[in-house]
Amino acid sequence: MKDAISILRQCDIQPTPQRIAVVEYVLQSKSHPSADDVLSYARKKCPTISRATVYNTLNLLVERGLLGMQTIREGAVVFDPNIERHHHFVDNETGAIYDIPWDQLEVKGKEKLKDFEVVEFQVILRGRRKKT
Amino acid sequence: MKDAISILRQCDIQPTPQRIAVVEYVLQSKSHPSADDVLSYARKKCPTISRATVYNTLNLLVERGLLGMQTIREGAVVFDPNIERHHHFVDNETGAIYDIPWDQLEVKGKEKLKDFEVVEFQVILRGRRKKT
DNA sequence: TCGACTGATTATACACTGTCTAATAATAGA
């Protein structure tokens, strides 16, 4: 992954230590962290960082298209560094969220929905992850 | 729709006035109300009803399979009287949620997901509802 | 160097969601 500072610069966001801490965590995360998860991590690198700054930064990253935001879990929005189109699988037992590559599923019939102009869509699957 | 009292009796839930008010609203709703929406309505019929009772009743209805629960909107869970399998369309401008009949979309490729045991799934579409 | 301006950060307050608790009220059954 490119380093946090260049990523921020590239999007015309001033790379402050607080924002770097947030970006470093959230953009390389394999899980789907909540804002609070991000705050916990960021405080390790930057103990004085406030909740407001984390929310501000996350919202900024989402606005700029660097970060996805998903409302598939109860209680809190989760963030997703994968900004390619993809689907999601939620493990009902652990709450873990996994990405499903876009081309592994095909959704047919959208074009027949006359009342709706579909801008984006995804499949949300729930169940158990098989032990490997 | 069957009347609220018989529905409750049928599920071995005592039909108190509070529960009747909740059931009458939520089980005939065409929108996808939040718990707070239900509370507002229920207070019209039953002004002393408390928030706890509304949550208790909604959770009970979900447990008993009379009501669906969806986490597709930010901020609050929404409830869905349609317990048949179906998909959802979210209007990005209004936040309104519409049901999409199950057989209007087809999802192919699930069986190839070797790491996951899919128990349920749905397609979530977002965009604009066309004016009719 | 100084001061002023801009932007970022901070602590805190706020509104809201959802759960829990302890006390009270209503109900059913003997």
Place this chain on the structure above:
DNA sequence: TCTATTATTAGACAGTGTATAATCAGTCGA
């Protein structure tokens, strides 16, 4: 009627996310 169970209630509580006002940091020009 008395008792045991179940429901309801108000309020406390923990958590999420936004808004605000004050402070802080950095930049720019004189």
